[in-house]
Amino acid sequence: MATPPSASTFAQLLRDEGVTVVEVGNWEDHNRNHKGPWGPVYGVMIHHTVTSGSAATVRICRDGYSGLPGPLCHGVITKDGRVHLVGYGRANHAGLGDPDVLAAVRAERAAPADDEATVDGNRHFYGFECENLGDGEDPWPEAQLEAIERVSAAICRHHGWGPLSVIGHLDWQPGKSDPRGFTMASMRERVADRLVGTAPPVVLPEPVKPTVDLSRLVAAAQSDPSRAGTPVSYAGVKTVEAALVDAGLLEKPYLDGHFGSATVDAYARWQRLLGYSGTAADGVPGMTSLKRLGDKYGFTVVA
Structure with missing residues (x-):
């Protein structure tokens, strides 16, 4: 048993x-x-x-x-x-x-x-x-x-x-x-x-984690949805979008580095999963929710 x-x-x-x-x-x-x-x-x-x-x-x-x-x-x-x-x-x-x-x-x-x-x-x-x-x-x-x-x-x-x-x-x-x-x-x-044997398996070194700048991410979340096309205003957006894809919250075609309305909606769902509601779940990242996402999906956050 x-x-x-x-x-x-x-x-x-x-x-x-x-x-x-x-x-x-x-x-x-x-x-x-x-x-x-x-x-x-x-x-x-x-x-x-x-x-x-x-x-x-x-x-x-x-x-x-x-x-x-x-x-x-x-x-x-x-x-x-x-x-x-x-x-x-x-x-x-x-x-x-x-x-x-x-x-x-x-x-x-x-x-x-x-x-x-x-x-x-x-x-x-x-x-x-x-x-x-x-x-x-x-x-x-x-x-x-x-x-x-x-x-x-x-x-x-x-x-x-x-x-x-x-x-x-x-x-x-x-x-x-x-x-x-x-x-x-x-x-x-x-x-x-x-x-065979009882020796523990080889533990591979942890890969270097990417870093996401919260202030630049917030600026992208606030400006990108209204911009024509899908321009990339901050490369760290793609890191966050990849985490949202792995979380099952964002469809993979939207993993494009543009913090558009689909990414805003996906991030709002992440905030709601953490217990936020109302204006606290508006899809614009905050330090606590972003760090929680990074801890789970492999990136670090700086202010």
């Missing part, structure tokens, strides 16, 4: 394994826990998305769709190898599966063929959706395969599990084919190789 760690610990153990993590919106509190418990957890389940395009894939996996509300997993692994955290807790990814498979995963032995669907997998598995069309032809870049290996190993390392705790959706639920394009046996071999 294993209890999931806190959301912050979960994100850090992935980073400690060398994973590039992107935190999407309020992922720490986005879950389906009102539908039932999450845990004890027994393994990691890998899926493919049958989608293309990273932004659309992350959005679908975070929000879900008609008949299947999000989150649809805990992390989305895009083709560039980044892991986008979209939820933490119970997620709609595994569905009902085979009790004999669950028993095998718990005992860390080879799983039998899945031939029934009677046990709640959403309660007992971490889930990762991987951007791929699932047609057997869409390629799996090495960066993406390595990210699958790393997240699986990180979770196994934390709980003291072995590679047999990592399964595919096709191992769990009859009729499922995901992930298609590589075998879970080959992925478990990769995880096993990574788990």
Whole structure:
């Protein structure tokens, strides 16, 4: 039996394994826990998305769709190898599966063929959706395969599990084919190789964070919306817009360095997420809200 760690610990153990993590919106509190418990957890389940395009894939996996509300997993692994955290807790990814498979995963032995669907997998598995069309032809870049290996190993390392705790959706639920394009046996071999020994993984140095000047940003927010076209009045706007995109508040086409009305609206949504309202959530950055955004998405703020 294993209890999931806190959301912050979960994100850090992935980073400690060398994973590039992107935190999407309020992922720490986005879950389906009102539908039932999450845990004890027994393994990691890998899926493919049958989608293309990273932004659309992350959005679908975070929000879900008609008949299947999000989150649809805990992390989305895009083709560039980044892991986008979209939820933490119970997620709609595994569905009902085979009790004999669950028993095998718990005992860390080879799983039998899945031939029934009677046990709640959403309660007992971490889930990762991987951007791929699932047609057997869409390629799996090495960066993406390595990210699958790393997240699986990180979770196994934390709980003291072995590679047999990592399964595919096709191992769990009859009729499922995901992930298609590589075998879970080959992925478990990769995880096993990574788990050999107990030495901690190499921790890469933190990248230098960009700096955003609050006064110049405010000037752009106040003047850009009324200017014709999309001129860039301050390069730091693009840093803030990239953070708003990662937060799921701004569509990627508006990541252009112009603090226009779409960026103002997105920043106002960020302010409301922090609890501001009225004129305090007008879309013009303030020191506290900007520092909170920078702390979460990797930039520093100067006055």
